[in-house]
Amino acid sequence: MKHKLKLAAREFYARVLFHTGLHAVVDAVMPRRLTILAGHCVSPSPSSEHLPSEMKIDVHALESILAWFKRRYDVCTIGAGVEKLRQGGGKSLVALSMDDGYRDNHRVMQPMLQKLGVGATVFLESRALDERRVNWSHKFFWILTKLSIAEFIHRYGELCKDERSYHVANQYVTEGREDPVYQFKRLLKYETDPHDRDRVIDLIFAEQGGDETRLADLLYVTWEEARAMQAAGIELGGHTASHAILSKLAPAEAEREIREGRESLKKNLGREIPTFAYPWGRRWDFDDATEAAVTRAGFKTAVTMHAGTNRPDTPPTRLHRLAIDENAKLHLLVAEACGGFALAAKFGLKLSE
Numbered sequence: 001m002k003h004k005l006k007l008a009a010r011e012f013y014a015r016v017l018f019h020t021g022l023h024a025v026v027d028a029v030m031p032r033r034l035t036i037l038a039g040h041c042v043s044p045s046p047s048s049e050h051l052p053s054e055m056k057i058d059v060h061a062l063e064s065i066l067a068w069f070k071r072r073y074d075v076c077t078i079g080a081g082v083e084k085l086r087q088g089g090g091k092s093l094v095a096l097s098m099d100d101g102y103r104d105n106h107r108v109m110q111p112m113l114q115k116l117g118v119g120a121t122v123f124l125e126s127r128a129l130d131e132r133r134v135n136w137s138h139k140f141f142w143i144l145t146k147l148s149i150a151e152f153i154h155r156y157g158e159l160c161k162d163e164r165s166y167h168v169a170n171q172y173v174t175e176g177r178e179d180p181v182y183q184f185k186r187l188l189k190y191e192t193d194p195h196d197r198d199r200v201i202d203l204i205f206a207e208q209g210g211d212e213t214r215l216a217d218l219l220y221v222t223w224e225e226a227r228a229m230q231a232a233g234i235e236l237g238g239h240t241a242s243h244a245i246l247s248k249l250a251p252a253e254a255e256r257e258i259r260e261g262r263e264s265l266k267k268n269l270g271r272e273i274p275t276f277a278y279p280w281g282r283r284w285d286f287d288d289a290t291e292a293a294v295t296r297a298g299f300k301t302a303v304t305m306h307a308g309t310n311r312p313d314t315p316p317t318r319l320h321r322l323a324i325d326e327n328a329k330l331h332l333l334v335a336e337a338c339g340g341f342a343l344a345a346k347f348g349l350k351l352s353e
Contacts (some may be wrong), residue, residue, distance in 0.1 A: 015331050023334050032088070034085045034095065036081070039098050044108070045104035059108050070117075073094045075118040076095055095120070100123065101122055126261040134219060138215065142210060147204075152204070155204055169183075188201075258290075262298060274300040280305065307321070307352055322336055
């Protein structure tokens with residue numbers, strides 16, 4: 001009930017700010033800030049048809065959001081936004097970022113950005129481009145186009161070494177839990193041995209006729225396309241080599257993931273890569289050692305998936321972002337970007353995500 005009341009208050013407050021025009025007043029009185037939007041795929045596109053709605057946003061909806069902000073804010077890349085914020089003066093800033101390097105970012109999003117005359121930042125997993133390999137989560141969603149969630153869990157249980165994980169996952173179906181796909185994915189992500197998980201997912205993927213190279217070609221840009229995006233004013237950033245959960249890796253392995261990704265981007269793009277995005281991006285997906293490794297690798301800024309806006313005193317390797325997807329609501333984005341939720345927090349009303 002408490003959570004529902006917060007959501008209702010958040011919705012009401014954001015609508016009042018947006019529809020009355022008070023967002024402009026709040027923006028003027030609150031300290032200058034950088035708001036970073038965070039998405040993945042831009043639809044419609046064949047590359048994202050099998051992916052869940054929280055990983056997609058329609059190109060027309062995204063264009064509408066960016067056009068609104070462009071009329072009132074300085075819309076730029078993350079790198080440019082951080083530098084402008086540091087320099088001081090001018091409008092508050094909004095940056096669009098997209099994670100992983102999906103092909104629709106080049107084929108669908110890039111023409112829209114050029115039409116609006118704005119930039120964006122796209123974070124690339126280097127191994128997807130270097131070796132045309134995909135991480136386990138993409139095989140997970142592809143398998144669900146072939147098997148029901150119950151069939152998937154049953155087959156996983158037959159092949160995995162971790163009986164506990166299978167029994168927990170099976171309860172999601174037998175007990176009618178809400179959103180068993182999400183629950184199963186979260187279990188695989190955080191509570192199973194990653195090597196055994198990858199082994200089993202690979203086996204099921206192969207059993208169902210999966211072709212990793214073909215799936216990678218469907219999903220990810222090539223280096224040639226990445227260079228075309230860069231030439232069009234899109235900033236390209238690092239996102240590790242294979243999108244691993246860095247906090248789950250040994251320090252040396254995490255450092256290798258970070259450094260390998262950056263070195264590949266430098267080699268193939270011909271320039272320094274100052275911006276990084278933590279894979280998955282929640283505070284439990286990276287740690288202090290990870291953050292230090294990001295700095296040692298040569299990155300100047302790093303973004304998380306924790307909501308909020310960024311001020312000049314925000315730690316540059318813990319920048320906040322606002323997730324956008326098919327359910328993105330402009331009034332909620334505006335309430336955050338104008339400083340409305342930060343203002344409410346000053347009076348003890350915590351409405352931010």
